[in-house]
Amino acid sequence: MSIKSFAAQLFAKHIHKKTQAWANNPVETQQKVFQELIFQAKDTVFGKDHHFSEIKNFEDFAKQVPIRDYEELRPYVDRMVKGEENILWKGKPIYFAKTSGTTSGAKYIPLTKESMPFHIQAARNAILSYIYETGKADFVDGKMIFLQGSPILEDKNGIKLGRLSGIVAHFVPKYLQKNRMPSWETNCIEDWETKVDAIVEETFNEDMSVISGIPSWVQMYFEKLEQKGGKPVGEIFKNFNLFIYGGVNYEPYRAKFEKLIGRKVDSIELFPASEGFFAYQDLQSEKGMLLLLNSGIFYEFVKSEEFFTENPKRYTIGEVELGVNYVLLLSTNAGLWAYNIGDTVQFTSLKPYRVIVSGRIKHYISAFGEHVIGKEVETALKEAMENTTISVNEFTVAPQIAPNSGLPYHEWFIEFENTPENMDEFALKIDNAMRKQNVYYDDLIVGKVLRTLVITKVTKNGFQEYMKSIGKLGGQNKLPRLSNDRKIADFFTN
Structure with a gap:
């Protein structure tokens, strides 16, 4: 010593x-x-x-x-x-x-x-x-x-x-x-x-x-x-x-x-x-x-x-x-x-x-009164990945209030390191974990106000490109886990 x-x-x-x-x-x-x-x-x-x-x-x-x-x-x-x-x-x-x-x-x-x-x-x-x-x-x-x-x-x-x-x-x-x-x-x-x-x-x-x-x-x-x-x-x-x-x-x-x-x-x-x-x-x-x-x-x-x-x-x-x-x-x-x-x-x-x-x-989703917070989405994702080979580099979540068809939903933008073999099954695992944590979200799913969440894959380094596009790459800047609007979502969908 x-x-x-x-x-x-x-x-x-x-x-x-x-x-x-x-x-x-x-x-x-x-x-x-x-x-x-x-x-x-x-x-x-x-x-x-x-x-x-x-x-x-x-x-x-x-x-x-x-x-x-x-x-x-x-x-x-x-x-x-x-x-x-x-x-x-x-x-x-x-x-x-x-x-x-x-x-x-x-x-x-x-x-x-x-x-x-x-x-x-x-x-x-x-x-x-x-x-x-x-x-x-x-x-x-x-x-x-x-x-x-x-x-x-x-x-x-x-x-x-x-x-x-x-x-x-x-x-x-x-x-x-x-x-x-x-x-x-x-x-x-x-x-x-x-x-x-x-x-x-x-x-x-x-x-x-x-x-x-x-x-x-x-x-x-x-x-x-x-x-x-x-x-x-x-x-x-x-x-x-x-x-x-x-x-x-x-x-x-x-x-x-x-x-x-x-x-x-x-x-x-x-x-x-x-x-x-x-x-x-x-x-x-x-x-x-x-x-x-x-x-x-x-x-x-x-x-x-x-x-x-x-x-x-x-x-x-x-x-x-x-x-x-x-x-x-x-x-x-x-x-x-x-x-x-x-x-x-x-x-x-x-x-x-x-x-x-x-x-x-300020970072929450409550487009339908569900008031989902950051801890809930992070816990749900962690639970869904347990005992799997799936790994995630980065993610964020936004509401889709007016889809082209069907019920509204929460859209999860995820940059995977190891992608799930069955994306729908993985989405359902996250959704079930969310419903266990947030009774309001569960009520909206049961009441058919919302449908099961949808995952949109983000390409490799996609979130880095987003942060770069808004002048916030690196340093102490952090990607919001949640948005109650589509500002971040629009970068990946437009």
Whole structure:
């Protein structure tokens, strides 16, 4: 065992002890975070507008501060972008994380000197938690790759602006700099396909031990490695034993990854976003991720089925239940308040609090009142593939409201690695799994409002071509699992 790996084990033990202290006192921990946030922001423009100085408890806060998404918070953000101080949080942000996807263009998510360290600590602690649980630390001596956006930053009225993953690249600790790949020059390549080709060339003969990124884009990297080497990734990188991912559910990719790697490897799931780092997988044996309650974020939860009602009930951490689909709301030390990031979660454990990401509140299908969510389609596909040789590279689902003939249906666009021998039988398996999970969908099938889902095959690399066509190939961009319209479907059917 090297000095570095021994030190990592000692540090992991220290961090585990600190984590247990707040995880075992969740309600008190969140209450302290809440009080500190209100106190720090009471003299900001937002704090004065919402009478923070009069807020004594969460009930006061819920009355004074309505739920907002980015567009509703935008008037405040725009003032910050122009360079004004003390708007949503004291002083100015140190960065803006630039993201896309809103109806009116780019989003500028503030990162402050108080919030930025928690992004870095959470990623570090996820790895240390793995070391503490498994005792495995030798990988710290190998090379590590993090597939991410360019670290080149712009200037916006004196504040640095870039993709979150590119901003984070500036905070890699010195003890990891020698191990980290790709090189700075390669990381700065903007075009994703060119960048992946360069990363393949740069890493092919290296001792890669840890690989991290969004599964769909790591898959592209693995496929290019296999093509270059003529053998599985696990033979090219004999010491590669840890895959770290976030952004999407890994399960639809797992079978393909194990084939590309040639063996099973441990994995750590993360739940990061520009708005904050919310959770990480703290145990290999557990399905959910540990919700980070001591990271400058106060969480609220609204039941998904109540979210679009006039005045939905807002729950705090001590009030949540297992298995319920909640919309996640945030108030943070970057100045977001009762902020809807669009993600939905379900709790898998209450001691400690662990979550899975169940989907997006905007990414669902409810063209007929079925309200199908991302977790349901991913689970149904996984069940249908069990004990088969079928494997899937990527998929998305959309409603077909007005077919040329017959009843409406859900259309599944699937890029197969191994295609089913009987497509109708495979579609029926998915459909039955969907009906077991979603009673509304089942009612629509039984009542002959909908017919069994239809699968449309997508050609090899078809989804990459779609993402390229909308300027979102690579980086932190993700294909929506569900759409309540035909915008994505039209790309493949027109």
